[in-house]
Amino acid sequence: MESPATYVHFWFVVISVPNLLIIGGMIALFVIALLVPFPRHKAVAKPLEPATPDVTGSVPDAAAEQAVDDGNWTRGTRNAITRRWPWHQLLPDKQPRYVASWVYMFGVGAIAALVWITISGMILVFFGPTWWHVSSTGKFVNSIHFWSVQLFFAFTVIHLWGQFFMAGWRHGRALTWIVGIGIFSISIGAAFTGYLSQQNLDAQWIALNGKDAINGTGLGAFFNILDYGQMFGIHVMLLPLGVISLLVVHILLIRLRGIALPIGWPGRFKRNGQEESES
């Protein structure tokens, strides 16, 4: 694995076989997720029922309390949160039956990969940035970090493909989409500063090669990618904080709005199918 990769040339494109495998794997995974039937659950007879007070435990009737929260910021905030995120929406045990495709799984896959990135990253930062170069255990933890990042981006991008083709921004979900793009953008910065923090040939060259784009924008005056200390701090603290914070917002927005209805619902799905035929 340490010898230089084989590169494929066609037209003006030059790509390494490992990169080609990753991209090919992502496309294959997306196609498989589209085509492989999702295990069917037995439908719940009734549509979703509102949670009963005893389910939510300490949550009182929001409408009644709304009448008395006038002027009390704390009670008003609590009521606003409770109205938007009742427990049965925050931790649901039912979901629409149309959420029945493997394509829906890539979001949670990306979250799981992020958890492993965070765990392996915390171990790496605890032992210091040179540890993984001199310890076989450290190299193994770094390898988990490396492959978790590859999985995170693969799942995030496939999730983005899926949400695009499902038009997941419909019915008041534009902000969820925008926050998702924000997570992806900050993740690219987090990965970039991670590559700069490797303390090896790759990090040296990425710093030299990447400085021109940063400097061209004027950001190089205070975001100096040749300054290892600055990049390391940003990588282990600021950007992960940004990714995780926006991820929390992303998840809360999903729990707030629920999962968007299928395109063409309900017409295309009616029993006699007069509006459209299945292609």
Next chain:
Amino acid sequence: MSRKKNWDQDTYYRGVPMAPYDLIKELVAALLIIGLVSLGLAFALSSPDSPSVTIQSWSTADPVDFVTTASAELAGTSDTAGYGPPYTDVSGAAQAIGPFAPQTWLGDPLHLDTAQVFVLGPLTTVSGNDQALTSALATFKGATSDQQQAWLDAYTTALDGATAENGQVTVAAGDYGPIPTLMASELATAQSGSLDGILLTSPQFYQTNYTAPLLFMGDGGYLSSLADQQHLLGSQWGMMNETGSYPGQTWLWLFTVWYQVPPFNTADNADLLVVVLMGFLTLLLALVPFIPILRDIPSWIPIHRLIWRRSAFAGEADSE
């Protein structure tokens, strides 16, 4: 649907058949599966780690390239010396799109005099009791700038035919003034490893800023030749490549593509053009929900019919 009802799922899901779901179990399963896959990949494939280059290893492996680079730093003709902001105040060097030149807005806060920082400063530091070096430094500093330039021009020309033997660089005889002495000391300092430390020096004990040594190595040809071997150069789609046989930052593919095609691949301001273009495209992606033609594409492409199969719950939509 009213604004209030926008977040009311009971209203939104009216008439929608529901299925049992276990969010926590799904998350735990994903954590276990992804954890096992990560562990498996880490165990089977490890991770890339090509050793870093030091000024010591560079000057030892390719002394002629090192001396050529150091001479350019002293002459003020290196890439860094002519870079412009944020390293130098060379006018007209900054990238711009017409009058839009953000690179110049904050000046050169990381100012770096290449002759002083890379050559004269370190040599002054190590001169100590070295009379020959002290004398050469005094001669160089005491000379007029025209004389300095003449020595450096002659020496730089001679370096084209330079040879390296036993770690020393030899050039044809000529009138180079104190330059050969200065460069011999610079090379010896580098080969001993001292220059790596000197270039990191700041008023603090702890050092984490590698701007100077990285720029110095970037001006030479040795580091870029190693990057070339690993397909890391910008012209090789290097931004998305990795050392060894590992996948790189494939998610930078679009950023990388622009540098390979006209007009970007020949433009002096390619970096600024690409960054502005990518910023615009990212904004476009974020605003897809509000852009009529873009937001309609999913309904034209029937991929959604594979995701939401009518056959999976035919007829249930009219159960309300």
